[in-house]
Amino acid sequence: GDSVTQMEGPVTLSEEACLTINCTYTATGYPSLFWYVQYPGEGLQLLLKATKADDKGSNKGFEATYRKETTSFHLEKGSVQVSDSAVYFCALSDRGGNTPLVFGKGTRLSVIA
Amino acid sequence: DTAVSQTPKYLVTQMGNDKSIKCEQNLGHDTMYWYKQDSKKFLKIMFSYNNKELIINETVPNRFSPKSPDKAHLNLHINSLELGDSAVYFCASSQRGGSHGTQYFGPGTRLLVL
Numbered sequence: 001g002d003s004v005t006q007m008e009g010p011v012t013l014s015e016e017a018c019l020t021i022n023c024t025y026t027a028t029g030y031p032s033l034f035w036y037v038q039y040p041g042e043g044l045q046l047l048l049k050a051t052k053a054d055d056k057g058s059n060k061g062f063e064a065t066y067r068k069e070t071t072s073f074h075l076e077k078g079s080v081q082v083s084d085s086a087v088y089f090c091a092l093s094d095r096g097g098n099t100p101l102v103f104g105k106g107t108r109l110s111v112i113a
Numbered sequence: 114d115t116a117v118s119q120t121p122k123y124l125v126t127q128m129g130n131d132k133s134i135k136c137e138q139n140l141g142h143d144t145m146y147w148y149k150q151d152s153k154k155f156l157k158i159m160f161s162y163n164n165k166e167l168i169i170n171e172t173v174p175n176r177f178s179p180k181s182p183d184k185a186h187l188n189l190h191i192n193s194l195e196l197g198d199s200a201v202y203f204c205a206s207s208q209r210g211g212s213h214g215t216q217y218f219g220p221g222t223r224l225l226v227l
Contacts, residue, residue: 032214038154043220044203051213087154093214100146100158100169101205101216108154 002027006090006104013080013111021075021107023064023090031092033057033066033073034101038087047075047088080111116140119204119219126194127227134189134222136204143209145187146216147179150201159202162187163209194226 006023013019035047048057053068062077073090090104117138126132147159161169165181176192187204204219
């Protein structure tokens with residue numbers, strides 16, 4: 001079945017450092033790819049998405065590019081802030097729109113001032 | 114104007130009790146889901162409904178019974194609660210054929226079984 005593998009945390013960075021969280025996937029067909037973020041004590045929020053090869057999703061300074069050749073969707077940010085401290089989940093789903101998301105195990109990011 | 118809402122947000126109860134969690138979405142979506150997040154933050158699908166019909170049931174104990182009275186609501190009833198049921202339960206919704214599979218999540222219900 002489909003699966004998502006993302007780097008295990010926790011990741012601790014100083015403010016203004018660069019962030020990369022690796023994510024690779026295995027899927028039949030051509031899934032949509034997502035990054036969701038969960039701030040402490042809160043629910044899941046969609047951070048960004050990409051729905052076909054070479055698409056780049058971006059939001060709040062975060063970016064990820066859908067790489068079909070390497071089956072990857074790495075999350076990047078050039079300069080992190082304390083407010084970015086959260087758990088980040090990579091996920092995929094069928095583009096048809098009514099199949100469950102398959103999540104990676106999540107990566108906890110802590111940004112220190 | 115919350116898109117996906119859940120009640121209650123917190124639920125503390127004793128082993129053996131029966132409890133329900135409610136979910137409502139005002140996005141006009143036709144598909145709704147229940148996910149369970151364990152203590153290690155791992156998220157796993159439990160159920161999926163499309164137009165009020167169950168389409169996915171992922172080897173969940175039959176103590177868990179979802180019910181969808183209409184497209185906008187998906188409730189979860191849990192009988193004879195066990196310690197291992199302690200988790201965060203998330204409701205989500207999506208539109209078949211729309212937004213390329215994007216799902217929108219509720220704030221979660223934090224269930225603690227004592």
